Amino acid sequence: MFDLIKRLCQSFGVSGNEEDIRDVIKSEIGNKLNEVRVDALGNLIAVKKGKGKKIMVAAHMDEIGVLATFIDEKGFIRFSNIGGVSQFFALGQRVKFRNGVTGAVFYEEKLDDMKNLKLSSMYIDIGAISREDAEKKVQIGDAACFLGETVQEGDVIISKALDDRAGCSVLLQAIKNLPETENEIYFVFTVQEELGLRGAKTSAYQILPDMAIAVDVTKTGDTPECKPMAVKCGGGPAVKIKDNSVICHPEVRRLLEDKAKQLNIPYQLEVLSAGGTDAGAIHLTAGGVPSGAISIPCRNIHSPSEIVSLKDLENAVKLLTESII
Amino acid sequence: MDVLSILKELSINTAVSGNEHTMSEYIKSMFEKYCDEAAVDSFYNILGVKKGLGNSNSKIMVSAHYDEIGFIVTGFEEGGFLRFSNIGGIDAKILLAQEVTIHGRKPLYGIIGAKPPHLLNAEETRKAVKIDELVIDTGLDAEELKKIVSIGDFITLKALPFSLKGNRLSSKSLDNRAGLCALALLLEELSELKHDADVYVLASTQEEVGLRGIQVAAYKLEPDLAIVIDACHGEISDSPKGEAYPLGKGPAIGIGPNLHRKLTNKIIDIAKEENIPYQTNIEPEDTGTEAWATQVSRAGIPTILLSIPLRYMHTTVETLDISDVKNIARLAARFISKGCREVGDLWCY
Numbered sequence: 001m002f003d004l005i006k007r008l009c010q011s012f013g014v015s016g017n018e019e020d021i022r023d024v025i026k027s028e029i030g031n032k033l034n035e036v037r038v039d040a041l042g043n044l045i046a047v048k049k050g051k052g053k054k055i056m057v058a059a060h061m062d063e064i065g066v067l068a069t070f071i072d073e074k075g076f077i078r079f080s081n082i083g084g085v086s087q088f089f090a091l092g093q094r095v096k097f098r099n100g101v102t103g104a105v106f107y108e109e110k111l112d113d114m115k116n117l118k119l120s121s122m123y124i125d126i127g128a129i130s131r132e133d134a135e136k137k138v139q140i141g142d143a144a145c146f147l148g149e150t151v152q153e154g155d156v157i158i159s160k161a162l163d164d165r166a167g168c169s170v171l172l173q174a175i176k177n178l179p180e181t182e183n184e185i186y187f188v189f190t191v192q193e194e195l196g197l198r199g200a201k202t203s204a205y206q207i208l209p210d211m212a213i214a215v216d217v218t219k220t221g222d223t224p225e226c227k228p229m230a231v232k233c234g235g236g237p238a239v240k241i242k243d244n245s246v247i248c249h250p251e252v253r254r255l256l257e258d259k260a261k262q263l264n265i266p267y268q269l270e271v272l273s274a275g276g277t278d279a280g281a282i283h284l285t286a287g288g289v290p291s292g293a294i295s296i297p298c299r300n301i302h303s304p305s306e307i308v309s310l311k312d313l314e315n316a317v318k319l320l321t322e323s324i325i
Numbered sequence: 326m327d328v329l330s331i332l333k334e335l336s337i338n339t340a341v342s343g344n345e346h347t348m349s350e351y352i353k354s355m356f357e358k359y360c361d362e363a364a365v366d367s368f369y370n371i372l373g374v375k376k377g378l379g380n381s382n383s384k385i386m387v388s389a390h391y392d393e394i395g396f397i398v399t400g401f402e403e404g405g406f407l408r409f410s411n412i413g414g415i416d417a418k419i420l421l422a423q424e425v426t427i428h429g430r431k432p433l434y435g436i437i438g439a440k441p442p443h444l445l446n447a448e449e450t451r452k453a454v455k456i457d458e459l460v461i462d463t464g465l466d467a468e469e470l471k472k473i474v475s476i477g478d479f480i481t482l483k484a485l486p487f488s489l490k491g492n493r494l495s496s497k498s499l500d501n502r503a504g505l506c507a508l509a510l511l512l513e514e515l516s517e518l519k520h521d522a523d524v525y526v527l528a529s530t531q532e533e534v535g536l537r538g539i540q541v542a543a544y545k546l547e548p549d550l551a552i553v554i555d556a557c558h559g560e561i562s563d564s565p566k567g568e569a570y571p572l573g574k575g576p577a578i579g580i581g582p583n584l585h586r587k588l589t590n591k592i593i594d595i596a597k598e599e600n601i602p603y604q605t606n607i608e609p610e611d612t613g614t615e616a617w618a619t620q621v622s623r624a625g626i627p628t629i630l631l632s633i634p635l636r637y638m639h640t641t642v643e644t645l646d647i648s649d650v651k652n653i654a655r656l657a658a659r660f661i662s663k664g665c666r667e668v669g670d671l672w673c674y
Contacts, residue, residue: 221400228408228457230400230476241477242397247343247412247534249367253477269476271399273410273457288368288541 001313004028004172005157006150008165012098014065014143015082015194018042020098021061021165025189028172033187043203044189046175052182055324056209056289057174058200058278059167059216060193063160064302065145066095066105068124068138075128077103077138080119083194087117089303095144101126101137102147148304155234155309162306164193166296166313167215173317174324181325190278197245200278204285211252211290214279215320217308218243218270218295229272233297234309236266237316240293243272245280252292259322265315270295294320326513328506328647332494333486335502339428341395341479342412345369345530347428352391352505352528359512360526370542371528375512381521385661386548386626387511388539388615389504389555390532393497394639396480398427405467406460407435409480413533417454419640424483425461429474434483435463484641492573492647499643501532503633503650504554510654511661518662522549529615536618543622550588550627552657553616557606557632559644567607570634573646575602576653579630583612583620588629592660601656606632631657 007028013021022044029036035047044061064083071077096102103124107117124144128134148160157166171187178185186207190199193216204212218238221229231238239256240248260267272295283291294316299307340348349369356363356373363373371391394413402408407427421439426432437459440449461480463470486496508526515524525546530538532555543551557577558569570577578596580589596603608630611617616630631653636644 228400230408242343242412247531250344250346271397271410271477273399284537284540286541287545288366290367 001169001173001310002152002157005159005165005169008168009150009159009161012145013061013063014145015062015192017098017143018062018191022189025061025168025172029175032175039203039206041199041202042191043199045203046187048178048185050182050184052184053211054184054186054207054209056186056188056204056207056212056282057171057320057324058188058190058203058212058214058282059171060164060191060199060278061168061189062191062194063145063163064194065143066124068140068142068144070140071131071134071138073131075126075130075134077124077126077134079124082143084302085119086302087119087122090119090122090146091117093304094147095124096147097138097142097144099137103144146304155311156307157310158305158307160304160306162298162308163217163301166217166298166308170215170296170313170316170320174321178321179325183324185324193278197276197278197281201281201285204282204289208286209289212279212282213252213320213323214277214282214291214293215316216277216293216295217298217301218272219275219301220297220299223299231268231270231297233299233307234312235268235297237312237319238268238270238295238297240270240272240279240295243276243280244274245276246283246291248279248292249283249290252290256292256294256319256323260319263318263322265318267319268297326510328510328651329488329494331509332499332503332506332647332650333496335506336486336496336498339426339481340392341481342392342531342533344428344479345392348391355509356512356526359516366542366545368538368541369530370538372542372546373526375515375524375526377520377522377524383522383549384525384546385522385550385552386525386527386543386546387508387552387554387657388527388529388619389508390501390530390538390615391505391528392530392533392538393481394533395482396425398474398476398478398480400476401467401471402460403467405465405470406462407470407474408457408460411456414639415456416639417456417459420456420459421454423641426481426483427461427463427474428479428481431473433463433473435461438462482641489644493644494647495642495644497641497643499645500556500635500638503556503635503645507554507633507650507653510651511657514654514658515661518658520662522661524661532615536615539615540618540622543619543626547623548626551619552629552631553614553619554631554653554657555614556635556638558638559634559636561636570604570606572634572636573648574604576649576656577604577606577632577634579606579608579612579616579632581608581612582610583608583616583628584630585627588627591664592629592656595660595664596656599655599659601652603656
C-alpha cells in the first residue's frame with residue numbers, strides 16, 4: 001500500500017490542474033471495473049455496474065498549491081494560494097510547477113513582525129535573472145504544488161498531499177479487492193475539492209446516488225498543546241458525525257458504525273469544528289442524498305509533512321468495502 | 326386553536342439541526358389534522374399538502390424551519406466533564422450557568438458551570454468566553470458518563486416557556502417554532518377559505534447550519550411560488566436602526582432583491598384591504614433566511630418572506646408577541662386565497 005500512496009502523493013494535481021494525477025489513478029484502476037469515464041469538469045468516475053443500490057464513493061484527487069500571478073523584472077514570481085495555504089507552512093518550502101521547474105518560497109525580509117507575514121509579501125525564486133528568463137520556464141497562471149517526500153516511519157507515512165491521496169488510495173484498494181455485489185458503485189475521484197467541493201457537486205448531480213460516502217482526511221487532537229479533539233492518528237478510521245459542510249445522515253453514520261463493530265476494527269467518532277468534505281456538496285444535490293464519510297486521521301493537514309497511519313488506511317479499506325457491498 | 330399552548334408545546338420540543346427525527350413524527354401528525362397528506366422525507370423535512378379547488382395547477386410552498394440551535398458532544402475530560410461545540414450560531418456569553426439536556430442513550434441533565442467571581446483574576450474578567458473552553462457537569466464520573474453519552478450526541482438548552490405581561494411569550498426555540506405554529510394556524514384558516522392552488526406546507530430542517538433542508542425540499546417539490554416564514558430581530562432598547570422591528574405591530578414583510586417585488590406588493594395590498602397590521606423589513610442583499618436558497622432553486626422560484634419579530638434571538642428567553650404569529654397566518658391565508666388568483670399575471674415583471 002505504501003508504494004501506491006507514494007505514487008499518488010508524488011503526482012502533480014493542484015486544484016484545476018488534475019490531469020497528471022488523474023492519469024495515474026486511471027492506470028491504477030486498469031480494467032477492474034465496468035466503465036471509467038472523465039466528466040466535463042475532470043472528475044474521474046469509475047463504475048461497477050449492478051442492479052442493486054446506487055452508491056457513490058468520493059475521494060478528491062486535487063491538492064493545495066500556488067498559482068503564479070506576476071513576474072517582476074528581476075525574475076521573482078509572485079503567487080496566490082490555491083486552497084488553504086498557510087503562509088507559515090509555505091515559508092522556506094519548495095514548489096514544483098507541472099513542467100518540473102522547482103522554486104524556493106521566501107519572503108520580503110523588511111517585515112516588522114513575523115506575525116504579519118502574508119502570502120502577498122512572499123515570492124518564488126526559480127533562479128531566473130530577468131522576467132524574460134523566468135518566462136521561458138513559468139508563465140503567469142501556472143500552478144505549482146509544494147514538495148514533500150513520501151516516507152514511511154514505522155506505522156506512519158509522512159508526505160505532501162496525503163490530503164486526499166490517502167483517500168484515493170483507500171478507494172483504489174477497495175476497487176482492487178471488491179467482492180461480488182448487486183450494488184451499482186460509483187468510485188469518483190473528484191476535482192477542486194480544495195476550492196469548495198466543486199467536483200463533488202457536479203458528479204453527484206450526474207449520478208444521483210441513493211447513498212454517498214466520502215473518504216477524506218480529518219484533523220487530530222493528539223499532538224503537543226493542540227486544540228482538543230477526540231481523534232487520534234493510529235486510533236482507527238473515523239466515522240464522521242459533522243463538520244462545517246455536513247451533518248452526516250444518521251442512517252449512513254449508523255451503517256458505518258455497525259460495520260466497524262461487525263468487522264471488529266477500531267474506529268473513532270469525528271466532530272470537526274472547521275473544514276468540510278465532498279459529502280457536504282453531495283448530500284444537498286438535487287432532492288438530497290443521504291451521505292456520510294470515513295475520515296483518515298491526519299496530522300499537520302495542508303502542510304508538506306502530513307502524517308497518516310498505515311493501519312488506519314488498511315482498516316478504512318475494510319470498512320469502506322464492507323459498507324458498500 | 327389555543328395558540329399559546331401550541332407555541333409552548335412546540336418550543337419545549339427538541340430538534341437540533343441534523344437531529345430532527347426526534348420531532349418529525351410529531352409535526353407530521355400536526356399537519357395531518359388539516360392536510361390531505363403529509364410525509365417525512367429522508368432529510369426529515371415534513372411536507373403536507375392541502376389540495377386546492379383544482380382550478381389551477383400551481384403549487385404554493387409555505388415553509389418554516391423547525392430545527393433549533395444546540396450543541397454536540399466532542400469529548401470527555403477528566404472528572405466526568407463533557408466538552409462540546411455549537412450547532413448553529415450561539416454567543417458563548419449566554420451559556421454560563423445554563424441548564425442543558427444531553428440526548429444520550431437516555432436524556433441526561435447537565436449544567437454548564439462558571440468560575441466564581443472570587444476566583445476570577447483581573448485578566449479573566451475582561452476575557453471573552455469561548456465555547457471550546459466550557460464544559461458540562463452531569464454529576465457522573467467519566468466511566469459512568471461514557472455508558473450513557475457518546476461523542477456526537479446532541480445537547481439542547483433547557484428552559485421553560487413563560488408568559489410576560491401583555492400578549493408576550495418567552496421561551497427557547499421560538500426561532501422558528503413560532504413560524505411552525507403559524508403554519509398550523511395557516512392550515513386552519515385555509516380550511517375555512519377557498520383556494521385554487523395546491524398549498525404545500527413544509528417544516529424544514531438544518532436551516533441553522535446553512536439552509537440545507539430547504540435546498541433539497543424545494544428542489545424536489547419545484548413550487549411555482551414560495552412563502553418563507555421565519556423570525557426577524559425584535560426591537561430592543563439598543564438594537565441598531567433598520568435591523569429590528571417592534572413586537573405586536575404585525576408581521577414584517579421582506580423587501581429586497583431576494584424577494585419577488587410584485588408578489589410582495591400584492592401581499593402588502595392584501596394586508597391593507599384586510600386590515601391586517603404589517604411592517605416592512607428592508608433587506609438589501611441576503612435575507613439570511615430560507616428565502617435565499619429557495620429563490621435560486623432549479624430555474625428560480627418567486628419568493629415572499631414574512632417574519633415574526635423576535636427579541637433575544639438564539640437565547641433561552643426568545644420573546645415574541647402572540648398577535649404577530651396569528652397575523653402572519655391570517656395574512657398568508659388571505660394572500661393564498663385571494664391574491665393568488667391573479668398570480669399568473671404577477672410573475673412577470
